[in-house]
Amino acid sequence: MCGIVAYIGPREAYPIILKGLKRLEYRGYDSAGIALLNGGLKVYKKKGKVADLEETLQGIDLHANIGIGHTRWATHGEPNDRNAHPHTSASGKLAMIHNGIIENYNQLKQELLNKGYKFTSDTDTEVLLNFIEEIQTQNNCPLEEAVRIALKRIVGAYVIVLIEKDHPDTLIAARKGSPLVIGIGKNEHFLASDASPIIEYTKEVVYVNDYEVAIIKPDELILKNLGNERQTPYITKLDMELAAIEKGGYDHFMLKEIFEQPQTVYDCLRGRLDAQAGTITMSGIQKYAEQIMNAKRIVMVACGTSWHAGLVAEYIFEELCRINVEVEYASEFRYRNPVINKGDVIIAISQSGETADTLVAIENAKSKGAIILGVVNVVGSSIARISDAGAYTHAGPEIGVASTKAFTAQLAVLTMIALKIGHDKGVLDHDRYMHLLNELDAIPAKIEKVLNLNDHIKALAEKYSDATSSLYLGRGYNFPVALEGALKLKEISYIHAEGYPAAEMKHGPIALVDDQLPVIFVATRDSYHEKVMSNMQEIKARKGKVIAVINEGDEQSAALADDTIMIPEADEIVAPMLSVIPLQLLAYYIGLHKGLDVDKPRNLAKSVTVE
Ligand code: F6R
Secondary structure, three states: OOOEEEEEEOHHHHHHHHHHHHHHHHOOOOOEEEEEEEEEEEEHHHHHHHHHHHHHHHOOOOOEEEEEEEEEEEOOOOOOOOOOOOOEEEOOOOOEEEEEEOHHHHHHHHHHHHOOOOOOOHHHHHHHHHHHHHHHHHHHHOOHHHHHHHHHOOOOOEEEEEEOOEEEEEEEEEEEEOOEEEEEEEOEEEEEEOOOOOOOOOOEEOOOOOOOEEEEEEEEEEEEOOOOOOOOEEEOOOOHHHHHHOOOOOOOOHHHHHHOOOHHHHHHHHOOOEEOOOEEEOHHHHHHHHHHHHEEEEEEEEHHHHHHHOOOOOHHHHHHOOOEEEEEEEEOOOEEEEEEOOOOOEEEEOOOOOOHHHHHHHHHHHOOOOEEEEEEEEOOOHHHHHOEEEEOOOOOOOHHHOHHHHHHHHHHHHHHHHHHHHHHHOOOOOHHHHHHHHHHHHHHHHHHHHOOHHHHHHHHHHOOOOOOOEEEOOOOHHHHHHHHHHHHHHOOOOOOOOEEEEHHHHOOOOOOOOOOOEEEEEEOOOOOOHHHHHHHHHHHHHHOEEEEEEEOOOOHHHHHOOOOEEOOOOOOOOOOHHHHHHHHHHHHHHHHHHOOOOOOOOOOOOOOOOO
């Protein structure tokens, strides 16, 4: 989704903004632009990559100490130079960048058209900017005040940053719903959609809250609410190193992040799981442990890969805690008027912590008395902050657009929560509890072994990369893994892929099976294994090509498959953290073999901050 960068201070703004925009490329975008103030207001914008913009700016004098930059992921109006940000106001005095959607922009546009305004783009952003300018003109007031008045009428989500030709010492920014981080330097400030453009300059940041307006000068940061009351900026220290957002010798972020998983799962367990002592410490949820134990139901709310983690967790919580669990697409849940009872526990699962649908879904549930737990990766993100309690996944920055290491870390956190609740509630047998603690503890080393299959999986990827369609099948804990494998393949290779519960295949998808169709079975040894083997027979009988992710030494299943990927054995509760990894690698290598941009697949955005 759109990326925002801005700078004010003694340094040259352009190189800082340009580098920042490159750091935000992973979020997904289709045009880029920069506005600088130096005597006059200069705006440069272009469809395509940040590098294309950089190319066209060669040789131009870009000296300035204040500027704003943007990468746009089109919502209103097609991706072209005209619709790219920054936008300038009708008078040419203001420039603005915006992330989010102004839902009532049509009504505002009509009012402005009636007053004689003309628009040069199809965007909601240009409407909001001119609306602000109109208020400033009518009231003859400072820009800060015009912004506050304007935002009271805005329906939707936004981060906006403005510069004003006649005030080259001030940036004005505001947020509702979309993320905004302000880095505090020495007599300088850095603004961005997330911390990645800021980290190399300062680790001290302020996360702007909803309905706050920031008035930013080189040596001063003032926050106000829309009622013009001063708010205290809360400075947080970033716990992140620059190396974490660079490729570190790998060809792609996606490959790096797949290979980081032994470490990220270890980091996630560290300090929480003590297999020897038989303890799990989840300080983030301790305060609500009693309520979770007594909850009549738990609702997992998430999107995409995080939703798949929720599905695995449904099986785990029901098995270990004997609590009724429902898993909801946040986008459906937020609009459906769902029944929420006081004391219901909602677990919001999100890598970015900024997914708009998940955020609004939990805001609604919170207002109806539910307890919100966040299982979130990005520290300080909106979902983390609105949650009553929660546990960070500690997977580090995930830059590849397709989620990989966040998924396994989510599973690790959710499994620990379930183990703790099941044990404390007394419904989980002590021996089984101890066995599962040890199984969980052994996962990082087993992931390492799965990663040793890299070359084998790469060869398989080349063999099957001409496929035009594929089926992913699994049962029980491995059913959501099949869904996740199919999602990874679609995203990265643009090959159509369907994930299904293996038995459900007979109710329709089996019609697709012929000797051209690769069918990927996630068939590790678990309570469903015999049944999955029967499903493999059914595919074989129809000449489908079976690729089976099975356990080492499972010769019986191997005999049914055209190709196998043999991974270490693990208890079925923790097995998805292993069985998903070959599917991540398969998608990566198929995409790579097809020459695609695996880190930034077409049309996708990393952080989906619009609904
Ligand atoms: C898939 C993927 C997306 C995200 C989804 C939710 O690879 O990355 O499906 O999982 O957009 O994002 P978060 O977890 O940030 O809420």
